[in-house]
Amino acid sequence: xxxxxxxxxxxxxxxxRKAGAEIRKAGESEIRVxxxxxxxDLVTKTDERVEKIIIGSLKEEFGEGTHxxxxxxxVAKGEACVLxxxxxxxxxxxxxxxxxxxxxxxVAVSIGFAVNKELEFGVVYSCLEDKMYKAQKGKGAFCNDxxxxxxxxxxxxxxxxxSEHGVDRSPEKVTKIxxxxxxxxxxxxxxxxxxxTAATNMCLVACxxxxxxxxxxxxxxxxAAGAVIVKEAGGLLLDVNGGPFDLMSRRMxxxxxxxxxxxxxxxxxxxxxxxxxxxVQKK
Ligand SMILES: O=P(O)(O)O[C@H]1[C@H](O)[C@@H](O)[C@H](O)[C@H](O)[C@@H]1O
Ligand SMILES: [Mg+2]
Numbered sequence: 001x002x003x004x005x006x007x008x009x010x011x012x013x014x015x016x017r018k019a020g021a022e023i024r025k026a027g028e029s030e031i032r033v034x035x036x037x038x039x040x041d042l043v044t045k046t047d048e049r050v051e052k053i054i055i056g057s058l059k060e061e062f063g064e065g066t067h068x069x070x071x072x073x074x075v076a077k078g079e080a081c082v083l084x085x086x087x088x089x090x091x092x093x094x095x096x097x098x099x100x101x102x103x104x105x106x107v108a109v110s111i112g113f114a115v116n117k118e119l120e121f122g123v124v125y126s127c128l129e130d131k132m133y134k135a136q137k138g139k140g141a142f143c144n145d146x147x148x149x150x151x152x153x154x155x156x157x158x159x160x161x162x163s164e165h166g167v168d169r170s171p172e173k174v175t176k177i178x179x180x181x182x183x184x185x186x187x188x189x190x191x192x193x194x195x196x197t198a199a200t201n202m203c204l205v206a207c208x209x210x211x212x213x214x215x216x217x218x219x220x221x222x223x224a225a226g227a228v229i230v231k232e233a234g235g236l237l238l239d240v241n242g243g244p245f246d247l248m249s250r251r252m253x254x255x256x257x258x259x260x261x262x263x264x265x266x267x268x269x270x271x272x273x274x275x276x277x278x279x280v281q282k283k
Contacts, residue, residue: 020127096197112224122225135232150256202226206233
């Protein structure tokens with residue numbers, strides 16, 4: 001069958017690799033840390049520079065007008081976060097900025113691509129591990145060109161689950177997050193983990209190292225690429241209430257199976273978050 005986005009996909013892999021090399025190099029020098037929404041929401045010159053490199057390369061290759069871009073740092077600077085039917089690149093230049101700043105060894109470049117609001121492919125380059133995860137809709141998922149598959153564990157008591165606590169430290173939210181984690185831990189599961197990057201967490205689901213990853217408060221750029229990779233590895237995505245997954249909702253459960261997903265969903269204490277496209281929706 002004809003593959004309409006082959007050139008875009010191959011270019012995304014190339015750009016992610018180039019971006020990862022930039023991040024590795026930047027990590028060798030002193031990192032100047034700035035903050036965004038609060039004192040624990042970190043950003044560095046590398047996040048901004050790498051996003052410029054990625055978007056600049058894509059514009060040069062595919063032209064300015066036809067493609068749209070949603071990039072974490074561009075949105076932080078006031079650009080719209082809106083998913084239309086146009087071909088749209090959804091980019092997190094440095095997923096795991098806190099890890100990058102601290103030298104914690106999980107940092108990923110995440111590039112997703114959607115057309116008609118449907119994700120066509122995703123590329124996650126875990127650049128410190130040098131692992132290139134990629135998937136195109138209907139074509140399977142790969143890590144360093146080897147096919148990957150979700151785990152076949154169906155018993156929650158034999159699972160490892162990943163979650164993160166995000167950057168919103170308001171006591172009500174933190175209480176709900178830890179209450180959820182406590183309930184899941186006490187099922188009991190084999191373990192709870194968190195790599196500090198949503199993109200990498202999703203790849204860990206995709207390659208069967210863990211059974212599920214869920215988070216409330218993530219953004220579309222954290223999970224767009226990972227969503228394709230999880231699905232193509234045989235997993236599934238749901239909203240935290242069990243409904244359909246919505247990329248802009250900032251809520252997600254990714255899992256190896258419906259059985260595991262539903263068992264986790266039973267324990268999730270949901271708290272409100274503002275949608276990524278809230279400003280656009282209000283208009
Ligand atoms: O801001 P970056 O791009 O590093 O990404 C986020 C992570 O991906 C989340 O899972 C995580 O929970 C944090 O919110 C973190 O900020
Ligand atoms: Mg991120």
